Amino acid sequence: MTLYVQKFGGTSVANVERIEHVADIVKATREKGIDVVVVVSAMSGETNRLIDLARSIQPRPNPREMDTLLATGEQVTIALLSMALDKRGCPARSYTGGQVPIRTDSAHSKARIEHIDDAGMRADLTAGRVVVVAGFQGVDEGGSITTLGRGGSDTSAVALAAALKADECQIYTDVDGVYTTDPRVVPRARRLERITFEEMLELSSLGAKILQIRAVEFAGKYNVPLRVLSSFVDNPGTLISYEDVDMENALISGIAFNRDEAQLTVAGVPDQPGIAQRILGAVADANIEVDMIVQNVAREDGKADFTFTVHRNDFERTLELVRETSAKLGAWKVEGNDHIVKLSLVGVGMRSHAGIASRMFDALGSEGINIMMISTSEIKISVVIEEKYLELGVRALHSAFGLDAAESPAAEMPSATVSE
Amino acid sequence: MTLYVQKFGGTSVANVERIEHVADIVKATREKGIDVVVVVSAMSGETNRLIDLARSIQPRPNPREMDTLLATGEQVTIALLSMALDKRGCPARSYTGGQVPIRTDSAHSKARIEHIDDAGMRADLTAGRVVVVAGFQGVDEGGSITTLGRGGSDTSAVALAAALKADECQIYTDVDGVYTTDPRVVPRARRLERITFEEMLELSSLGAKILQIRAVEFAGKYNVPLRVLSSFVDNPGTLISYEDVDMENALISGIAFNRDEAQLTVAGVPDQPGIAQRILGAVADANIEVDMIVQNVAREDGKADFTFTVHRNDFERTLELVRETSAKLGAWKVEGNDHIVKLSLVGVGMRSHAGIASRMFDALGSEGINIMMISTSEIKISVVIEEKYLELGVRALHSAFGLDAAESPAAEMPSATVSE
Numbered sequence: 129m130t131l132y133v134q135k136f137g138g139t140s141v142a143n144v145e146r147i148e149h150v151a152d153i154v155k156a157t158r159e160k161g162i163d164v165v166v167v168v169s170a171m172s173g174e175t176n177r178l179i180d181l182a183r184s185i186q187p188r189p190n191p192r193e194m195d196t197l198l199a200t201g202e203q204v205t206i207a208l209l210s211m212a213l214d215k216r217g218c219p220a221r222s223y224t225g226g227q228v229p230i231r232t233d234s235a236h237s238k239a240r241i242e243h244i245d246d247a248g249m250r251a252d253l254t255a256g257r258v259v260v261v262a263g264f265q266g267v268d269e270g271g272s273i274t275t276l277g278r279g280g281s282d283t284s285a286v287a288l289a290a291a292l293k294a295d296e297c298q299i300y301t302d303v304d305g306v307y308t309t310d311p312r313v314v315p316r317a318r319r320l321e322r323i324t325f326e327e328m329l330e331l332s333s334l335g336a337k338i339l340q341i342r343a344v345e346f347a348g349k350y351n352v353p354l355r356v357l358s359s360f361v362d363n364p365g366t367l368i369s370y371e372d373v374d375m376e377n378a379l380i381s382g383i384a385f386n387r388d389e390a391q392l393t394v395a396g397v398p399d400q401p402g403i404a405q406r407i408l409g410a411v412a413d414a415n416i417e418v419d420m421i422v423q424n425v426a427r428e429d430g431k432a433d434f435t436f437t438v439h440r441n442d443f444e445r446t447l448e449l450v451r452e453t454s455a456k457l458g459a460w461k462v463e464g465n466d467h468i469v470k471l472s473l474v475g476v477g478m479r480s481h482a483g484i485a486s487r488m489f490d491a492l493g494s495e496g497i498n499i500m501m502i503s504t505s506e507i508k509i510s511v512v513i514e515e516k517y518l519e520l521g522v523r524a525l526h527s528a529f530g531l532d533a534a535e536s537p538a539a540e541m542p543s544a545t546v547s548e
Numbered sequence: 549m550t551l552y553v554q555k556f557g558g559t560s561v562a563n564v565e566r567i568e569h570v571a572d573i574v575k576a577t578r579e580k581g582i583d584v585v586v587v588v589s590a591m592s593g594e595t596n597r598l599i600d601l602a603r604s605i606q607p608r609p610n611p612r613e614m615d616t617l618l619a620t621g622e623q624v625t626i627a628l629l630s631m632a633l634d635k636r637g638c639p640a641r642s643y644t645g646g647q648v649p650i651r652t653d654s655a656h657s658k659a660r661i662e663h664i665d666d667a668g669m670r671a672d673l674t675a676g677r678v679v680v681v682a683g684f685q686g687v688d689e690g691g692s693i694t695t696l697g698r699g700g701s702d703t704s705a706v707a708l709a710a711a712l713k714a715d716e717c718q719i720y721t722d723v724d725g726v727y728t729t730d731p732r733v734v735p736r737a738r739r740l741e742r743i744t745f746e747e748m749l750e751l752s753s754l755g756a757k758i759l760q761i762r763a764v765e766f767a768g769k770y771n772v773p774l775r776v777l778s779s780f781v782d783n784p785g786t787l788i789s790y791e792d793v794d795m796e797n798a799l800i801s802g803i804a805f806n807r808d809e810a811q812l813t814v815a816g817v818p819d820q821p822g823i824a825q826r827i828l829g830a831v832a833d834a835n836i837e838v839d840m841i842v843q844n845v846a847r848e849d850g851k852a853d854f855t856f857t858v859h860r861n862d863f864e865r866t867l868e869l870v871r872e873t874s875a876k877l878g879a880w881k882v883e884g885n886d887h888i889v890k891l892s893l894v895g896v897g898m899r900s901h902a903g904i905a906s907r908m909f910d911a912l913g914s915e916g917i918n919i920m921m922i923s924t925s926e927i928k929i930s931v932v933i934e935e936k937y938l939e940l941g942v943r944a945l946h947s948a949f950g951l952d953a954a955e956s957p958a959a960e961m962p963s964a965t966v967s968e
Contacts (some may be wrong), residue, residue, distance in 0.1 A: 136707050144604050178624070186631045193634070197627035200620035204598070204768050209619035211606045214613070226646065227691050248691075271647050271668075480582050 153414035170201025225265035396460030590621025622682035644684035816880030
């Protein structure tokens, strides 16, 4: 029998009306003869209410007790959704993380799932019941309640789908799928029918935060087909799975961009082993994450230029740190720019197609956009350009790679936001 | 080492400030070198909020899911209180009913405790931690969350005290103890230092709802000394335990009264076996509870009068039912009166003292109060009088049995109300 895991985030269960709507979706799936395990988050706002309560007592609350507190959020939702299903003549049974049990390590607030016992859920499914599981939470070996960290409900859903060998893990969110790029920037952006895990990972890490990266990695690792779809719009969304024959024609899946970056360049550093480490060591020690790193070949004078990007919030602090290091290294100068954006082409198709990079540079160049930095991986090409060219650049690439929809169906869609 | 179980009801943990205050009380107890297991209810209002949510989905919510929902109320409180203790340098560890575990049967919403495993709590106490347990909830054999029914937190506390062989089970509530009678009626009512389980049971069943009857029965059965005290007033409250030598001097412990009764009399019923059953059978079948029952001896004509009381809400319906039955029995007439009250003297001392009844009747008679019905048990004498004489009657008895305080310390106390 076909089995779906269906996950509904906080906005999908925000109030009683929405919970009733979720029950309708689940019931409709059941009526197609499909078994369903539902995973739900806390009603939106509830988690913040609980956090505020805790912080009013302890600014940095005891982690074990914080998890015990937060876990009540999903527990409320599983009970209410089970009632809504029961009312529809659709027998259901709720499970907290501890009742499944979803066994995790003891790292409170960021626990990792170690094992899921599917016996209880299997028995309910066999008996014709819908299984309703609290996302985001588990239980450690000592019986303490743990949470997987914010957004962990996606991870719960994927882990349950893997444990149950579900046919699909459907993540219902407030967008109806993965788009070729942000519809706010390119109205003719298209919803993708399919995309690979790798592409989704690249898009996620580049700011298209529809799914939690950890959930996508997990789904890829256990080969759980993931479907992103909307609980408000009736269309099949986007299926995320492994590359297959159909996909070979798709050269580029999408264009991601990130406004949160800032660029730093150390000019005239001695071209010696260990230089990169000396520059970035101090940055890493300050817990600042470095994204792109580019070093050109040494000139005749034995000096090289070293460029990297960090989150824009870390720009000032990084500049300070790098200036100190550079002085010791005898570099010529340090330059910084926090008016840049990163723009990335993502697609498994580029593996087997030459000329993608040159077509990208050509498209940007013909619009007069200067490329300040380039970095490539097997399925991605990223460039740094001036911030003011962001929209122009994205639209130019979207057209150049044939991603434009005939019309602009995306215009009426809500914009992509974090799923939880 | 001395061990107390301290139970705090909904009003004692109504908000963060009150929870902090509870943490102060627990910490002060710890500083006396006493081990503490705390039992808490949901923050007041929370249970009603959850019930409203559920009912807006299902008017009669699925019982298993209702328990899963309601159990979140206490789970929030145990986490917050543990944080408040942690903040005070008083290490604590929270336990849901399922984590203890408090094993119950599967009667959702009115489960009975079957077994408590004290191993986990013992280990925490030995390690110097305060154990904070969610009241009102347990877990059945299949791992489903159960609740003990409204007010069940008192029962949880007593059951935990019995399992842990605690030296005292302290029930913190919004009154500072058990009084000789309601201070609203008799300003010179006195707080009792001690009272027996049996007396407390009689007082509880007569409307002085400081403690749940079930909790008192439980405490008596397992001989757990119970102390009722206030989280707002600093005094030792009232200790409820088995009769001991000190108590023999106390003739009467208190005077209870109940305004919720109505009286029905069937006059001229044939004095035959099975008559009582025929009259009350129809009443019982309608799920109406009968309180006092009195039948006088048959007169010379072989007819008797049969009188009983029911809850005032059931008066009209009972009158109807009894009229039907009486017609069949050939009784002369049926009379009803819903302007009566029941007034009871309670005290283990009356067991060994003659003349209590006559002193009671004398005290009422000298105020011109007519007694309409009398019923006695080993430690209680109840009379039914006209409602308008309630206050006068209670004050007369309070004085006649030497219960008046020298001054009226009770005047400033909050009045007795249900503890949860």
